[in-house]
Amino acid sequence: MTRRIVVLNPKGGSGKTTIATNLAAQYAAAGYRIVLTDYDPQGSSTRWLKTRPAELPPIHGIQAYDKNAGVTRSFLLRLPEGTERVVMDTPAGLRPQEMQELVREADAILVPVMPSDIDIHACSKCIADLLLVAKVRRREQRIGVIANRTRRNTRALETLLRFLATLEIPLVATLRDSQNYVRSAAHGNGIHEMKTYLVREDLEGWRPLLGWLDARFGDIATGDAVKLKSPKGPELEAAG
Numbered sequence: 001m002t003r004r005i006v007v008l009n010p011k012g013g014s015g016k017t018t019i020a021t022n023l024a025a026q027y028a029a030a031g032y033r034i035v036l037t038d039y040d041p042q043g044s045s046t047r048w049l050k051t052r053p054a055e056l057p058p059i060h061g062i063q064a065y066d067k068n069a070g071v072t073r074s075f076l077l078r079l080p081e082g083t084e085r086v087v088m089d090t091p092a093g094l095r096p097q098e099m100q101e102l103v104r105e106a107d108a109i110l111v112p113v114m115p116s117d118i119d120i121h122a123c124s125k126c127i128a129d130l131l132l133v134a135k136v137r138r139r140e141q142r143i144g145v146i147a148n149r150t151r152r153n154t155r156a157l158e159t160l161l162r163f164l165a166t167l168e169i170p171l172v173a174t175l176r177d178s179q180n181y182v183r184s185a186a187h188g189n190g191i192h193e194m195k196t197y198l199v200r201e202d203l204e205g206w207r208p209l210l211g212w213l214d215a216r217f218g219d220i221a222t223g224d225a226v227k228l229k230s231p232k233g234p235e236l237e238a239a240g
């Protein structure tokens with residue numbers, strides 16, 4: 001079954017591409033047939049995919065921003081047969097109406113936010129637009145916030161947690177501020193594809209997110225699936 005995950009926050013530099021590319025790489029490692037759709041004309045996740053070493057698990061890229069592709073929109077966006085996960089990377093400055101279109105078919109909406117007063121303010125606008133303009137219903141529980149580039153025990157992180165509690169939107173991951181993400185952007189890999197001793201702490205941050213998505217989609221644990229599922233093998237698909 002195809003599940004779509006959109007990563008969005010109109011605030012520039014909040015971590016959309018970092019999260020979209022790393023999530024796609026983790027699903028690829030778990031043996032899923034995965035598509036990374038790039039809606040950003042800056043093409044950052046497309047660039048990441050182009051630098052991805054051929055020996056790593058494959059990710060199919062779609063350049064959804066390409067208005068001059070010379071093909072119809074539906075042809076441009078068509079998924080390879082058997083696609084199981086679609087991760088959508090979206091641009092900064094997305095307008096509420098564009099948001100509405102992108103979230104319409106999404107099974108999960110991930111909103112990365114950096115814990116700073118400015119970013120929390122921008123995030124509250126983003127979530128208000130999702131609820132009021134894009135008409136995402138809170139009880140669908142499709143929205144998950146990711147605290148990105150966090151440092152331990154900062155006041156801003158506490159403020160973010162309080163803010164989310166008042167909105168009743170779950171915090172589904174807390175990702176550290178780490179140079180490993182900068183390396184991953186440059187090398188076309190995910191942090192889990194780096195040496196374990198370098199990324200152990202960073203990977204901890206991903207566990208709740210993968211668990212939240214698995215629970216939403218009724219999957220076996222993706223972390224376990226890395227070991228269980230042979231690449232491209234659909235045979236364990238029914239296990240969840």
Ligand SMILES: Nc1ncnc2c1ncn2[C@@H]1O[C@H](COP(=O)(O)OP(=O)(O)OP(=O)(O)O)[C@@H](O)[C@H]1O
Pocket residue numbers: 010011012013014015016017018019040044090091092148149150175176177178179181182185
């Ligand atoms: N957790 C992190 N730790 C350290 N650096 C990070 C982290 N997350 C993102 N970055 C870095 O911050 C910068 C912005 O991140 P990214 O490109 O993912 O944001 P974005 O939301 O996609 O930006 P844009 O809105 O421009 O598309 C990048 O250089 C990225 O490597």
Ligand SMILES: [Mg+2]
Pocket residue numbers: 016017018040044089090091
């Ligand atoms: Mg980006």
